[in-house]
């Protein structure tokens with residue numbers, strides 16, 4: 001063995017895996033976020049070692065490196081501050097690709113915290129047990145379909161009466177895991193199944209948002225706001241849904257997807273909303289591409305991409321300004337926003353929590369990438385709650401909208417089955 005390969009082995013032996021760091025954060029009650037950006041292989045894991053998380057305005061220009069996770073409907077929806085819980089990257093691990101998860105682990109940044117480091121060492125020294133088989137069953141909810149379809153019918157009547165033009169109604173599906181799952185295994189499965197998605201797992205200890213300890217796991221296709229190291233700003237208008245497969249199970253080509261008038265209009269509402277935000281800030285120098293059909297796992301959506309060179313227009317705060325204007329977009333709320341939000345609040349039977357909020361890394365490697373928090377679940381102990389919504393217009397058919405939410409739930413269900 002050469003000196004350098006001895007060294008590599010030594011580094012591997014003492015480098016924790018994502019699962020070990022995640023487990024340590026969980027056991028010591030520190031908030032943690034694990035993510036993989038679309039079309040990338042590196043996984044990032046940060047642990048917040050500071051004070052209890054509190055909601056605060058998201059200012060992409062001011063924040064130290066970290067990870068933001070915002071509720072669908074916090075005070076920010078009213079005060080336009082895009083409030084979020086902010087996990088600071090006190091420990092920042094980057095894991096490379098490869099079968100061995102500990103391959104090429106790098107501790108990018110670490111504040112001195114002996115207690116946490118010792119806790120990681122203790123977890124690493126534990127005897128490795130064979131990973132448990134992950135299994136889950138759906139908890140039946142006999143009224144779910146009728147309730148959802150009745151709400152869709154009511155929303156459609158209100159839209160036909162001209163009260164609003166679009167609203168996104170969501171529902172939940174409950175799963176019970178046979179034992180507490182290793183979230184990093186589920187995360188890896190989602191990464192493998194959905195290379196184009198933003199895949200993440202966020203651990204929020206008891207007390208965050210006055211709730212019990214919760215883990216949010218997601219594989220979202222929808223970028224909300226990002227600004228890269230060169231100052232390139234991006235957002236998308238994503239809406240309209242159909243299966244990516246023909247009934248016989250063969251994959252559709254995106255070029256062969258056909259869209260109805262209702263879906264084209266539904267997506268155009270989101271595009272007009274984004275352009276309306278650019279107009280509000282008098283920004284004309286944006287590039288618009290689409291709408292084109294984009295595949296998102298088992299689904300296809302209509303997608304228009306918008307980009308702005310923030311350096312050329314001399315607008316470094318564009319990311320923060322647009323985040324505040326956009327969230328919650330009409331892809332998850334509706335148009336006009338106040339009327340749609342009020343309909344959601346009166347008619348949905350669950351609290352959305354972080355579903356349809358936003359999340360993602362901020363000022364990591366000089367870039368910030370926030371995504372709309374959809375195709376997600378909340379895990380509390382062994383119980384998971386999946387969330388899925390459908391965009392409605394006055395032409396919506398309640399049965400079709402229900403089937404659309406079923407397909408959206410399938411994204412995570414299939415992905416977690418590996």
Ligand SMILES: C=C(O[C@@H]1C=C(C(=O)O)C=C[C@H]1O)C(=O)O
Pocket residue numbers: 168170222238239240241301331332374375387388389390391392408
């Ligand atoms: C609301 C969700 O998805 C959003 C709604 C869509 C639609 O109504 O067609 C499509 C993509 C997303 O913007 C969800 O997945 O829960």
